[in-house]
Amino acid sequence: xxxxxxxxxxxxxxxxxxxxxxxxxxxxxxxxxxxxxxxxxxxxxxxxxxxxxxxxxxxxxxxxxxxxxxxxxxxxxxxxxxxxxxxxxxxxxxxxxxxxxxxxxxxxxxxxxxxxxxxxxxxxxxxxxxxxxxxxxxxxxxxxxxxxxxxxxxxxxxxxxxxxxxxxxxxxxxxxxxxxxxxxxxxxxxxxxxxxxxxxxxxxxxxxxxxxxxxxxxxxxxxxxxxxxxxxxxxxxxxxxxxxxxxxxxxxxxxxxxxxxxxxxxxxxxxxxxxxxxxxxxxxxxxxxxxxxxxxxxxxxxxxxxxxxxxxxxxxxxxxxxxxxxxxxxxxxxxxxxxxxxxxxxxxxxxxxxxxxxxxxxxxxxxxxxxxxxxxxxxxxxxxxxxxxxxxxxxxxxxxxxxxxxxxxxxxxxxxxxxxxxxxxxxxxxxxxxxxxxxxxxxxxxxxxxxxxxxxxxxxxxxxxxxxxxxxxxxxxxxxxxxxxxxxxxxxxxxxxxxxxxxxxxxxxxxxxxxxxxxxxxxxxxxxxxxxxxxxxxxxxxxxxxxxxxxxxxxxxxxxxxxxxxxx
Amino acid sequence: xxxxxxxxxxxxxxxxxxxxxxxxxxxxxxxxxxxxxxxxxxxxxxxxxxxxxxxxxxxxxxxxxxxxxxxxxxxxxxxxxxxxxxxxxxxxxxxxxxxxxxxxxxxxxxxxxxxxxxxxxxxxxxxxxxxxxxxxxxxxxxxxxxxxxxxxxxxxxxxxxxxxxxxxxxxxxxxxxxxxxxxxxxxxxxxxxxxxxxxxxxxxxxxxxxxxxxxxxxxxxxxxxxxxxxx
Numbered sequence: 057x058x059x060x061x062x063x064x065x066x067x068x069x070x071x072x073x074x075x076x077x078x079x080x081x082x083x084x085x086x087x088x089x090x091x092x093x094x095x096x097x098x099x100x101x102x103x104x105x106x107x108x109x110x111x112x113x114x115x116x117x118x119x120x121x122x123x124x125x126x127x128x129x130x131x132x133x134x135x136x137x138x139x140x141x142x143x144x145x146x147x148x149x150x151x152x153x154x155x156x157x158x159x160x161x162x163x164x165x166x167x168x169x170x171x172x173x174x175x176x177x178x179x180x181x182x183x184x185x186x187x188x189x190x191x192x193x194x195x196x197x198x199x200x201x202x203x204x205x206x207x208x209x210x211x212x213x214x215x216x217x218x219x220x221x222x223x224x225x226x227x228x229x230x231x232x233x234x235x236x237x238x239x240x241x242x243x244x245x246x247x248x249x250x251x252x253x254x255x256x257x258x259x260x261x262x263x264x265x266x267x268x269x270x271x272x273x274x275x276x277x278x279x280x281x282x283x284x285x286x287x288x289x290x291x292x293x294x295x296x297x298x299x300x301x302x303x304x305x306x307x308x309x310x311x312x313x314x315x316x317x318x319x320x321x322x323x324x325x326x327x328x329x330x331x332x333x334x335x336x337x338x339x340x341x342x343x344x345x346x347x348x349x350x351x352x353x354x355x356x357x358x359x360x361x362x363x364x365x366x367x368x369x370x371x372x373x374x375x376x377x378x379x380x381x382x383x384x385x386x387x388x389x390x391x392x393x394x395x396x397x398x399x400x401x402x403x404x405x406x407x408x409x410x411x412x413x414x415x416x417x418x419x420x421x422x423x424x425x426x427x428x429x430x431x432x433x434x435x436x437x438x439x440x441x442x443x444x445x446x447x448x449x450x451x452x453x454x455x456x457x458x459x460x461x462x463x464x465x466x467x468x469x470x471x472x473x474x475x476x477x478x479x480x481x482x483x484x485x486x487x488x489x490x491x492x493x494x495x496x497x498x499x500x501x502x503x504x505x506x507x508x509x510x511x512x513x514x515x516x517x518x519x520x521x522x523x524x525x526x527x528x529x530x531x532x533x534x535x536x537x538x539x540x541x542x543x544x545x546x547x548x549x550x551x552x553x554x555x556x557x558x559x560x561x562x563x564x565x566x567x568x569x570x571x572x573x574x575x576x577x578x579x580x581x582x583x584x585x586x587x588x589x590x591x592x593x594x595x596x597x598x599x600x601x602x603x604x605x606x607x608x609x610x611x612x613x614x615x616x617x618x619x620x621x622x623x624x
Numbered sequence: 625x626x627x628x629x630x631x632x633x634x635x636x637x638x639x640x641x642x643x644x645x646x647x648x649x650x651x652x653x654x655x656x657x658x659x660x661x662x663x664x665x666x667x668x669x670x671x672x673x674x675x676x677x678x679x680x681x682x683x684x685x686x687x688x689x690x691x692x693x694x695x696x697x698x699x700x701x702x703x704x705x706x707x708x709x710x711x712x713x714x715x716x717x718x719x720x721x722x723x724x725x726x727x728x729x730x731x732x733x734x735x736x737x738x739x740x741x742x743x744x745x746x747x748x749x750x751x752x753x754x755x756x757x758x759x760x761x762x763x764x765x766x767x768x769x770x771x772x773x774x775x776x777x778x779x780x781x782x783x784x785x786x787x788x789x790x791x792x793x794x795x796x797x798x799x800x801x802x803x804x805x806x807x808x809x810x811x812x813x814x815x816x817x818x819x820x821x822x823x824x825x826x827x828x829x830x831x832x833x834x835x836x837x838x839x840x841x842x843x844x845x846x847x848x849x850x851x852x853x854x855x
Contacts, residue, residue, distance in 0.1 A: 089631070089656075089691050091705055091778040092811040096740070100704075100733035109727060114718025117757075196714030201724060201773075203697075205731035206704035337697045338680045 103211025106202065140230060147238025154424045165293065166302040167424045171235050173293045175254070177411075178231065179261055180285030182224060184404075186265035187278020188366045189350065190343025191220040192328075192335060199341045210332040213340070217332055221262045221325070228258025240306055250308045256317045263324040269339060270331035275346075276371070283407045290414030297421055357549065358526065360451045367404055387463040388473045394459055395449030395477040405445040409481055412442035416489045420496040431496075432567040435489060439482070440556055443518035446481035450474045450522030467594045471519055475588065478515035486511055493567075502572035506563055509577070512584035513559035516591035521552020525596040559587030628655040631691060631781050631812040632677055638685030639672045645684050646672050650838045652831050659803060659813035661823045663846045664833035665853065670816035671710075671785050673833060677814060678708045678783050691780060704732065707779035709770050709787060715758035721745070721769055722754040725776050732777040740776060747802075748772045749795065764790040771799065775806075782806060784815040788822055800825040820847035 091097075154167065192213055194203055202212050232254020237247040265278055309317065346365050353361035379397045384390045399405055419425045419434035453460050453474065460470045490507035494500025527548045533540040557564075562580040566572045595602065632654040640646045647669030654660045662670040675681045677690055679697035688695060696702055715724060722741055729737035745751045748768040758766055767790040774782060782803075788796050796819065803813050803826045817823060823830055823846050830846030831838055841849070 089705055089780040090810055091780045092782075092806060092809045093734070093778045096735050097778055098733045098735040101730060106727070106731055109730070110716060110719065113720075113723045113727075114716060117718055196712070197716040200712035200714045201716065201727060202731075204703055204708070205728070206700045206733075207731060208700070209698075334698060336680075341680075 100206055103207040103209065106205060106207055107212060107215075110202075140234070143234050144238050147234055150430070151239050151241055153427065153429065165297045165300075165418075165422045166304065167422070168240055168303050168306045169296055169301050170293075170418075170422055170425070171240055171306055172303075173289060173296065174235065175232060175257075176292065177286065177289040178228075179257065180282055180289055182228075182258060182261045182282075183265065183285055184279055184282020185366070186220065186224075186262045187275055187280075187282050189220065189347050190269060190275060190339070191262055191266050192217045192269055192332065192340065193343025193345070193347050194340040195344040195348045199337070199344055203337050203340060208333060209335075210329065213332045213335070214329065216344075217266060217328065221259045221266070224258035224262040225255045229255030232257075236306055236308070242305070242308075246305075246308050249311070249314060250306065252314055253309050253317070256314065256321055260317070260321050260324065263321060263328055266328045267324055267331070269343075270328055270334050272336075275339070275342060279366075280403065283403050286407050287410055290411060290418065293414070293418055297418075356526070356529070357545065360454070360522065363448075363451065364455070367402060371401070387465050388469070390463060391449075391459060391465065391470060391473040392476040395474060396480075398449050398452065399446055399477060399481070402448060405448055408445035409442050409485070412438040412445065413485055413488050414438075415441075417492040420492045426496060428568050428570055431493065432564060435493075435563075435567065436556065438489065439485065439514055439560075440517070440553070442485045443478050443482055443514040443556075444521065444552075446478040447474070447518035447522045449477060450519050454523050468592045471523065471592050471594070472588070474522075475512075475515040475519050475591065478518040479511055482511045482514040482518075483508070486514075497570055499572060502577075503566075506566055506572045506577050506580055509581040509584045510560055510563050513555060513580075513587040516559060516584070516587035517552050517555035520555055520591040523594075524548055524551035555587045555591060559583050559590075628657060629692075630654060630689070631656050632660075632814060633689045634673075634677075634686065635688075636686035637673070637676065637683055637688050639669060639676045639681065640684045641672075641681070643684055645669075647833050647835050648838045649686055650831055650833065651686075652829070652840050654812060654814055656812055657807055657810050658828045659807055659815070659826050661827035661830040661843070661846060662814070662816040662833050663818070663823060663830050663850055664838075666818075668833045668835065670833045673831075674708070674710070674783055674785050674814065674816055678706055704778070705780040706783060707774045707777055707781070708783040708785075709774040710785045711789070712770065713766060715766075717757065717759065720755050720757060721750055721761065724758065724769065725772055728773045729776045734777060737776075744772045744776050747798070764792065764795075767791060768795065775802065779811060781812045781814065784813070784817075786816055786818065788817060788819040796822060797825075818850060820850040823847045823850065 193216060194213065198212070198216075203209070205212075229251045233247055233251030236242045236250035242250065268278065269275075346368075349365035350362055353359070353365055379393075381390075381393050381397070383393045383396075415438035416431065416434040419431045425431070425434070450471075453470075460467070463470070465473065486507035487504065490503040491500055494503040497503070525548060527542060527545045529542050531542040531544055534543050560580070561583060562576040566576050597605065630653040632652070634650050634652050636649040636651055638645045638649050646667075647664075650673055652660060662673055664670055672681065676683050676688060677695060679690075679695035679702065691702070691705055693702075695706075697706075719727065722745060725741040725744060726737055729740055734740060742751070742754075745754050748771060750765060750768055750772065753761060753765060758769060761769065771784075771787060774784065787799055791799065800822055803815075806813055807826075813826065815822075815827075823843050827843040827846070830841050830843055832841055832846060832849055
């Protein structure tokens with residue numbers, strides 16, 4: 057490298073340009089530097105005045121009135137109530153459908169132990185999420201217009217710093233109360249204490265991540281910690297199953313312990329608040345930008361954008377090694393290799409695949425969950441999570457089809473090529489999961505024979521979901537229990553899951569029946585091939601829309617023919 | 625001539641992301657009341673050097689002092705004295721053009737903020753749009769709003785990232801006058817630019833930022849290099 061030579065070149069200029077290269081001075085600090093327009097300086101206002109001014113000025117021209125606000129609050133309350141009621145109902149019906157198991161019969165893992173592990177998984181997810189979100193950030197305008205002001209930043213950042221811990225507090229409380237009261241059937245004081253413990257735990261996790269951010273921890277470190285904790289969850293479950301931990305109740309903290317945890321949360325909140333001003337501007341900007349992108353994705357119901365928001369900022373800026381792409385032999389292998397590199401570099405998606413394997417396998421070894429319906433649900437969820445995790449290449453291509461356009465491939469071939477990586481991942485997933493199901497229900501070879509053609513359907517579903525078009529937000533709104541939504545949103549969001557349900561129908565039937573037949577295997581081959589054909593299609597219209605278009609075209613042709621006949 | 629103090633001193637400064645430098649080490653002193661331009665091709669690392677100077681990223685190597693100490697944008701005094709105009713095209717959706725400037729002026733404790741804002745709106749050709757929301761402005765008008773925000777507050781060092789972007793020729797000439805007036809008032813200017821005319825009109829020296837070497841040049845030499853680059 058020629059840096060040394062360049063520095064010598066610079067040094068010679070240093071001697072010639074004394075003013076520009078004078079000798080280093082002792083550090084003089086920030087004082088004593090005159091400023092342009094300094095004479096006009098008065099007292100700098102407090103950060104709360106800045107916040108208040110921004111809010112008041114915006115309020116003057118805000119279109120929303122108090123009625124609109126109340127209406128929004130009402131709708132939010134209704135949606136929340138519906139969501140909690142549905143979740144409570146599902147948890148309750150799941151509990152009543154679970155078989156009674158005597159814990160004295162050498163059971164590997166009891167349901168309370170499983171719920172405990174589930175809470176651990178939720179904590180790990182929260183660590184990962186809080187790490188990826190910052191959790192303290194300043195969005196675009198706030199970063200551009202507030203962070204440069206010479207005021208105490210704590211006052212500016214306080215509302216943002218409180219938001220996530222409070223949201224975590226509410227969600228944590230509701231979820232743990234639902235698990236304890238709904239799934240485990242606890243009642244009264246125990247459910248209240250479990251809910252409060254869940255709320256405090258969730259708030260503590262987010263506050264802990266915020267405290268780490270004030271100490272200089274990066275978002276990548278937070279995300280990686282969460283991902284590693286998530287991987288540890290199935291490992292812990294395996295250890296519990298091996299050792300045979302079978303508590304009959306989920307341990308719920310007593311009131312004094314809850315008081316101590318609450319005191320700890322307050323102390324952590326105070327510590328974080330006192331250090332908010334120490335968070336670097338770059339960290340605040342990044343976190344604010346990710347949070348804005350994530351909120352936008354949620355509002356527009358775009359899970360792909362949400363995934364990008366949570367992944368991109370937490371990825372390292374530079375790679376230690378460059379992939380040699382040795383497997384590239386032509387356009388198709390180039391596409392497949394690119395998708396493989398993308399998957400290999402995404403820790404989040406690799407963790408998802410590991411968890412997606414663990415979910416159905418664990419369902420077959422926990423006696424209370426070893427029923428046809430719970431295992432079917434576990435296979436459905438685990439399979440879809442694994443397939444989605446492996447289709448990042450397709451999701452990127454849908455947003456920016458750079459590689460697809462650079463390579464000499466027609467769109468259908470490109471989509472089929474993009475099914476290769478999900479196919480590879482789902483082959484591994486299917487071998488492990490259906491071997492476990494075969495071990496549980498018997499006839500492992502039969503289950504594997506059914507699972508292998510199913511791989512095609514999973515891959516097709518993943519690619520179809522990844523390439524789904526964005527909902528048309530300009531179309532007519534329809535009132536739903538979840539607020540007003542444009543027509544056609546459901547059809548768009550169902551692209552992908554529809555293939556999971558229909559393309560794997562023989563597998564679902566076999567799981568309900570509890571055994572595999574030759575007819576089901578043949579049917580699975582057929583439905584998988586149809587799934588691949590459907591997912592290869594580049595049409596963005598739904599089946600109904602295509603039927604209507606065909607009908608319209610036929611009508612126009614008929615009218616044209618009649619008009620022609622009339623002229624004759 | 626008495627030696628003036630260095631407002632910015634970079635010695636073998638390495639900047640980059642994830643520990644990987646984006647350009648060759650950069651060395652320069654920027655004396656008080658002078659202007660230094662960072663020139664070079666797109667992606668050469670000019671904006672990254674500026675980000676290090678205003679404390680948004682930490683140097684990957686070498687040393688850097690700004691106003692006599694390491695740059696730290698968490699320091700209130702640093703923020704009070706370093707004004708930067710990057711390409712942050714983000715605005716409060718409910719605040720007008722004038723309110724954005726007023727917020728900045730009052731946030732820095734400027735007296736007579738309303739008069740100052742009115743003066744700058746006039747100077748940057750935004751007087752007619754004072755009551756408009758920034759989303760209603762053209763891209764060039766939004767750029768002028770950002771530049772006006774850099775001048776509506778007190779500053780010892782003014783850092784500009786490609787200030788000529790999206791400005792017409794008249795506005796570029798006005799900006800050059802503005803920056804020369806800044807120097808005459810004792811202010812110091814550090815800017816990244818692709819505009820040879822601006823370099824000749826304002827800069828006293830320039831650093832040609834590149835991945836193989838980053839030499840310090842006289843303004844004319846730097847302008848000639850810019851003109852020689854394929855457009």
